[in-house]
Amino acid sequence: MPLGSLRPSPLVEQATEHLREQILGGQWPVGGKLPGEAALAASLGVGRSTVREAVRALAEAGLVRARQGAGVFVIATEPHEDFGRRLRRAAVAEVYEARAVLEAQAVRLATRRRTDADLAAMVSALAARRLAAGADDAAFVDAELALHAAVVAAAGNPVLTELFAEYAPVLRDALAELTDPLGLRAADPATGDAAHAALVSAIASGAVGEAADLLDAELSATLARLVAAAGPA
Known part of the structure; x- marks a missing residue:
């Protein structure tokens, strides 16, 4: 033919x-x-x-x-869907759950492997997050994700770093849109500052369990709000 x-x-x-x-x-x-x-x-x-x-x-x-x-x-009659497109189709709570799994391992590795340069990047990102407290929700979410990206990068695993980079745009759009409805900054524009400072400190001191617990508490709290906002399945 x-x-x-x-x-x-x-x-x-x-x-x-x-x-x-x-x-x-x-x-x-x-x-x-x-x-x-x-x-x-x-x-x-x-x-x-x-x-x-x-x-x-x-x-x-x-x-x-x-x-x-x-x-x-x-080998197939339909093209496979790239990972970024799958993430964009998924519910934000599903993406957040996957993000939490990734970061749970990343923070443990970061606590063991972080270098002086990694710590400097985290401290700088923490300071930028504090400055963003006076900005709009989108800018604050950008600063929030930049700090978490610095933590993941400190794990020293380029695959984890690339995976987080795939999640970041989807998380950024969803969280920037939901931050105000979820009331995350209503009482405190720099919400979570103390917890994030403690996380960076735990990573710096090599306290694996403490760092993992702090991260889990933060992500679990936000995930619970996302699930509640989504309503019944």
Whole structure:
């Protein structure tokens, strides 16, 4: 079945989309093998390098996989959803629960591994959080998350750091919107300052259990408010 010639530009995007449509439409079922580069290039009216880039894009989307010496095979008929998109679709309480699990381990590692530079970053972030007490909710939430990001970074695990960076935008948007309705800053614009200062102090002194308890108390309290705000499931 001919795939049809493509317009000159952008060729890679067009080639990727044409091949994706063929896969989603069942032209090549799961387990099926795509035609070779030369055949695809001729059908699409593009060069082999364009086909190569298009196939790479399909592989990154989780639709195909190359087997050395055998060719390119379809492994799924629907593209996988990236982690950031899944987070944006999830309920904020669900994201917060996952965040709490991540930080529970991160704070334990941070307490054991933190360097002088890590401690300086946390102290600086704590000071910035205090300054943000006079700002709007969005700026305060940014400062809050920056402090927690410094704690996670002190764990010395780049995977945890990258995971927290994925959570941060979703948490930022949700918390900035919910801070006022939840009353988190109504009585105290710098809400949680003492607890955060104690957390940084516990990490600095190497008190693993204390740091973990302080973090758990903070995140659990906010999560309880989020769940209550969401109402019955």
